[in-house]
Amino acid sequence: MSAQREMKEKNHWHKPVTIIITVIGVMAIVALVTVAVLQNRPLSQKYKYGIVMDAGSSHTALYIYAWPAEKDNNTGRVEQTHSCKVKGPGISSYASNPSKAGESLRVCMQEAKQLVPANHHSETPLYLGATAGMRLLNLEDSSASDRVFHAVEGALQKFPFSFQGARILSGQEEGAFGWVTVNYLDDRLKQGLETKGALDLGGASTQISFVSDTFDGSESPDNNVNFRLYGNDYNLYTHSFLCYGKDQALRMTLAQQTLSGPGSILDPCFHRGYTDTKNYSVLYDSPCVSKMKPQNATPTFTHKGGGDFLQCQDVIKRIFNFTHCKYNQCSFNGIFQPFLQGQYGAFSAYYFVMDFLNLTDTSIPLEDVKEKLKRYCATPWSELTQQHGNIKYLAEYCFSGTYIVTLLTEGYNFTSQTYPTIKYIKKIKGSDAGWTLGYMLNLTNMIPAEAPDTPPLPHAGYVSIVTIMAILLFVLFIVSLRPLWPRCSKQPHII
Ligand SMILES: O=c1[nH]cnc2c1ncn2[C@@H]1O[C@H](COP(=O)(O)OP(=O)(O)O)[C@@H](O)[C@H]1O
Numbered sequence: 001m002s003a004q005r006e007m008k009e010k011n012h013w014h015k016p017v018t019i020i021i022t023v024i025g026v027m028a029i030v031a032l033v034t035v036a037v038l039q040n041r042p043l044s045q046k047y048k049y050g051i052v053m054d055a056g057s058s059h060t061a062l063y064i065y066a067w068p069a070e071k072d073n074n075t076g077r078v079e080q081t082h083s084c085k086v087k088g089p090g091i092s093s094y095a096s097n098p099s100k101a102g103e104s105l106r107v108c109m110q111e112a113k114q115l116v117p118a119n120h121h122s123e124t125p126l127y128l129g130a131t132a133g134m135r136l137l138n139l140e141d142s143s144a145s146d147r148v149f150h151a152v153e154g155a156l157q158k159f160p161f162s163f164q165g166a167r168i169l170s171g172q173e174e175g176a177f178g179w180v181t182v183n184y185l186d187d188r189l190k191q192g193l194e195t196k197g198a199l200d201l202g203g204a205s206t207q208i209s210f211v212s213d214t215f216d217g218s219e220s221p222d223n224n225v226n227f228r229l230y231g232n233d234y235n236l237y238t239h240s241f242l243c244y245g246k247d248q249a250l251r252m253t254l255a256q257q258t259l260s261g262p263g264s265i266l267d268p269c270f271h272r273g274y275t276d277t278k279n280y281s282v283l284y285d286s287p288c289v290s291k292m293k294p295q296n297a298t299p300t301f302t303h304k305g306g307g308d309f310l311q312c313q314d315v316i317k318r319i320f321n322f323t324h325c326k327y328n329q330c331s332f333n334g335i336f337q338p339f340l341q342g343q344y345g346a347f348s349a350y351y352f353v354m355d356f357l358n359l360t361d362t363s364i365p366l367e368d369v370k371e372k373l374k375r376y377c378a379t380p381w382s383e384l385t386q387q388h389g390n391i392k393y394l395a396e397y398c399f400s401g402t403y404i405v406t407l408l409t410e411g412y413n414f415t416s417q418t419y420p421t422i423k424y425i426k427k428i429k430g431s432d433a434g435w436t437l438g439y440m441l442n443l444t445n446m447i448p449a450e451a452p453d454t455p456p457l458p459h460a461g462y463v464s465i466v467t468i469m470a471i472l473l474f475v476l477f478i479v480s481l482r483p484l485w486p487r488c489s490k491q492p493h494i495i
């Protein structure tokens, strides 16, 4: 018993003062680390939301984007959390019944109301941007397009979001914002990396946008958009070809084949065995073809398929004009285009069509792509319907695939060598490729012109260093108490 007391007396760790110092030391470390973590942690992960409606020529889609509230100015953080495809056609198709255009948006808007937390509704901006379908309607009948917008605005204002208006995007905006989306999602802008060009194929227009070192805008100012993003200047070439989306291009190709108003045509872009009765007044009801309408034709014609890729390419080439170019070089229709440069992301109908045709892999040589298309176009219609059933767009994929290859090679001057620089894409990191995200980033000033100041250390690194330093200090403190430590003497075992 006395030996035990003697040992206790010698062991300073059992002295109340040592115990108190140790407890205070541990508490100090815990307090220091807690304060450091709490003081410097990112604000609680509250999110902000934004909604963009893409009123395309063929249909309208709604996208919800979300980003951490305190990181408005950081790139790579805005993400698409939801998309909703509006049932029915694009809003321009409601020209004769505008209120139905507004009504058509209701289901997707209700969905957005459910998905965006109620306490964020009033601060969530809602934009509607219309593209080539409304551009064409506006050309054809501007009061009809005003009525459609009026109805759409009325319907959207009924929802609790912060509605920022509905408008037609210019072709330049559509091209440039598609380019911003692709490069923002790829994290190329903030890191100042070489950017990717953007190729967007819609139903009524198509856009090509890329940074060119040889283009300063002087040759063709209309095709030039300048951006300063994260401290880098971008000199963008962009052009939107109205009427060269795949649906209007199909109309123009059909118009080329029916100039004389025949009762039937054998169209090489459709499959053998395909036959349909088409109405001349419906086919020519678009500013893209209205001037070509044949006089004194029967009301309808029989549209039959010939299934020949090479002949299809020939009739498609006829919708491009290569005869005049007042610049050093042109794509087509006398439009300036600098030399192609870098990599390209091709999205929207480029992706849908090439995905259906199993041709999204651009390491397949261009010659093989054409060969595969040739075989596909030669497939009899009965065989295709047997294989796929009556799916939407089935009759048009031969035309659409041939149009894509022709537009890229004859129109934009891609070659067998440069074809692999194109990647067919649908989504990047979960967000759809398209103009909508770029449009919202621009309108909410979410991409700063200058590079934001970044803290020297990320939060996790900061916390680790504070913790290590605190532990180190404590160990040093304990070591400094060494004189008070018990002597290292062999003690007999006490039972
Ligand atoms: O699954 C699909 N397969 C083939 N084409 C599709 C599919 N989904 C959408 N598309 C096409 O993509 C195009 C989208 O164009 P959009 O409606 O955005 O027109 P716009 O951009 O010219 O205004 C339309 O031609 C539409 O038919």
Ligand SMILES: [Ca+2]
Binding pocket: 056, 057, 131, 201, 202, 203, 348
């Ligand atoms: Ca589009």
